Amino acid sequence: MRLSRYFLPTLRETPAEAEIVSHRLMLRAGMIRQESAGIYAWMPLGLKVLRKIEQVVREEQNRSGAIELLMPTIQSAELWRESGRYDDYGKEMLRIQDRHERDMLFGPTNEEMITEIFRASIRSYRDLPLNLYHIQWKFRDEVRPRFGVMRSREFLMKDAYSFDLDKEGARASYNKMFVAYLRTFKRLGLTAIPMKAESGPIGGDMSHEFIILADTGESEVFCDNSLLGLPTPARDVDFNSDLSPMVDNWLSYYAATSEMHEADRFAAEVPDERRVTARGIEVGHIFYFGTKYSAPMGAKVAGPDGEEKPVHMGSYGIGPTRLAAAIIEASHDDNGIIWPASVAPFDVGLINLRTGDEATDSACSKLYAELESDGVEVLYDDTDGRAGAKFANMDLIGLPLQVVVGPKGLAENTIEVKTRNSGERKSIPLQGAAEAIAAMVAEGKQSLDV
RNA sequence: CGGGGCAUAGCGCAGUCUGGUAGCGCACCUGGUUUGGGACCAGGGGGUCGCAAGUUCGAAUCUUGCUGCCCCGACCA
Numbered sequence: 074m075r076l077s078r079y080f081l082p083t084l085r086e087t088p089a090e091a092e093i094v095s096h097r098l099m100l101r102a103g104m105i106r107q108e109s110a111g112i113y114a115w116m117p118l119g120l121k122v123l124r125k126i127e128q129v130v131r132e133e134q135n136r137s138g139a140i141e142l143l144m145p146t147i148q149s150a151e152l153w154r155e156s157g158r159y160d161d162y163g164k165e166m167l168r169i170q171d172r173h174e175r176d177m178l179f180g181p182t183n184e185e186m187i188t189e190i191f192r193a194s195i196r197s198y199r200d201l202p203l204n205l206y207h208i209q210w211k212f213r214d215e216v217r218p219r220f221g222v223m224r225s226r227e228f229l230m231k232d233a234y235s236f237d238l239d240k241e242g243a244r245a246s247y248n249k250m251f252v253a254y255l256r257t258f259k260r261l262g263l264t265a266i267p268m269k270a271e272s273g274p275i276g277g278d279m280s281h282e283f284i285i286l287a288d289t290g291e292s293e294v295f296c297d298n299s300l301l302g303l304p305t306p307a308r309d310v311d312f313n314s315d316l317s318p319m320v321d322n323w324l325s326y327y328a329a330t331s332e333m334h335e336a337d338r339f340a341a342e343v344p345d346e347r348r349v350t351a352r353g354i355e356v357g358h359i360f361y362f363g364t365k366y367s368a369p370m371g372a373k374v375a376g377p378d379g380e381e382k383p384v385h386m387g388s389y390g391i392g393p394t395r396l397a398a399a400i401i402e403a404s405h406d407d408n409g410i411i412w413p414a415s416v417a418p419f420d421v422g423l424i425n426l427r428t429g430d431e432a433t434d435s436a437c438s439k440l441y442a443e444l445e446s447d448g449v450e451v452l453y454d455d456t457d458g459r460a461g462a463k464f465a466n467m468d469l470i471g472l473p474l475q476v477v478v479g480p481k482g483l484a485e486n487t488i489e490v491k492t493r494n495s496g497e498r499k500s501i502p503l504q505g506a507a508e509a510i511a512a513m514v515a516e517g518k519q520s521l522d523v
Numbered sequence: 524c525g526g527g528g529c530a531u532a533g534c535g536c537a538g539u540c541u542g543g544u545a546g547c548g549c550a551c552c553u554g555g556u557u558u559g560g561g562a563c564c565a566g567g568g569g570g571u572c573g574c575a576a577g578u579u580c581g582a583a584u585c586u587u588g589c590u591g592c593c594c595c596g597a598c599c600a
Contacts, residue, residue, distance in 0.1 A: 110592065217597095231600095394600090479558095
């Protein structure tokens with residue numbers, strides 16, 4: 074993409090309302106624009122990031138055996154009256170009426186709808202287990218939205234719903250999501266720690282929040298330092314095998330949010346030097362809720378014995394919009410964003426230091442074409458701005474590699490490559506530059522492609 | 524929902540107390556000089572001063588009402 078033809082409204086100054094660093098940087102980098110309290114438009118650069126996050130989430134959901142569908146944003150109140158939640162949900166639910174004065178709502182979540190879809194088609198345990206997910210916009214009318222897309226009213230959520238004949242089956246489904254989540258966050262360049270969470274009215278031990286550590290996190294968390302170094306489940310993990318040893322290993326270390334924290338246990342179980350007390354951002358939440366919806370809504374299947382029973386369900390959420398902000402919280406410096414390779418809106422920022430200079434223009438054009446044909450996504454700054462402004466802008470939007478082409482280097486047949494993450498620059502020969510850069514891009518991506 | 528604050532050009536702000544031609548920096552447009560870490564000179568465009576009523580000869584400024592937004596707390600992916 075040529076910057077001169079792109080829509081990238083960056084800001085040199087920080088809008089006054091932005092409190093935390095991710096919000097500031099997202100506004101300055103022209104990723105988002107607030108349209109109303111807690112409601113944001115995603116500008117081209119932000120959308121590219123969002124789509125890449127979605128794609129990683131999607132790939133790992135699919136790998137685990139979950140199946141994608143797409144449910145509507147607007148739901149009928151009728152469904153929610155069946156489960157009893159229409160009255161329970163409170164003001165967070167945005168209620169609307171259509172022209173026939175039917176009660177509708179903008180979905181804050183989809184348990185009722187997915188249960189309705191399930192019960193319409195599935196009758197037998199032979200069709201289980203089943204895990205259906207979608208990535209769809211949600212609306213929760215938060216009392217006080219804040220921190221940009223970190224806590225917005227409208228947000229994108231991947232929500233998966235598992236269906237099993239019994240609790241044992243549900244636990245296996247739960248473990249699949251547990252492992253898929255570990256892989257998902259790792260691929261996004263994050264270290265997410267599963268922490269025991271409020272399990273709600275069902276009780277039991279099957280509810281975990283996935284938390285990343287960041288100074289601006291909203292809640293205080295406590296965990297064993299050992300968790301930070303645990304290996305991520307491998308790409309070829311067999312999701313049909315018994316995953317409980319793997320999951321149990323993760324759960325054998327102490328980790329809890331402040332609501333679930335037990336100071337005595339923490340002190341007793343975790344040696345002094347391994348105790349971590351930090352702030353955390355919740356980026357995922359998984360839980361089992363049994364027959365909470367299937368029973369009242371009549372989602373039943375026949376078991377091997379021919380007897381019909383309500384299915385056991387779980388739900389599993391990840392917020393891609395929140396993740397975009399969370400990744401920035403975890404990865405930035407004074408100059409701007411530092412995107413992990415897996416979600417960077419472009420792989421390479423190509424900077425032409427002297428537009429209008431024939432040699433520089435043609436070297437850039439050639440490099441640009443070669444990289445693009447190699448499948449490298451390039452944002453080519455072909456504008457006639459000054460060097461300093463171009464560097465600053467490129468640092469701000471945080472592309473992993475910056476390729477700098479100017480008359481000085483070209484005089485010696487070299488160009489410069491800067492790694493955003495380390496700040497390291499090196500000159501490479503113009504000859505074969507595209508191949509060398511493509512290799513660096515591939516290497517960067519591979520490091521996250523666990 | 525309780526407490527606090529803000530609303531003046533795309534962004535950051537001054538002007539409001541003490542009513543009298545709506546300003547500054549950045550950004551934008553034109554021309555020129557520049558060009559390896561946010562250049563310089565000259566010229567220029569852009570505002571129902573959040574909305575509505577009121578007071579006044581005259582309101583960004585005073586009064587009242589409304590709306591939007593932000594922050595702190597309680598609640599949530």
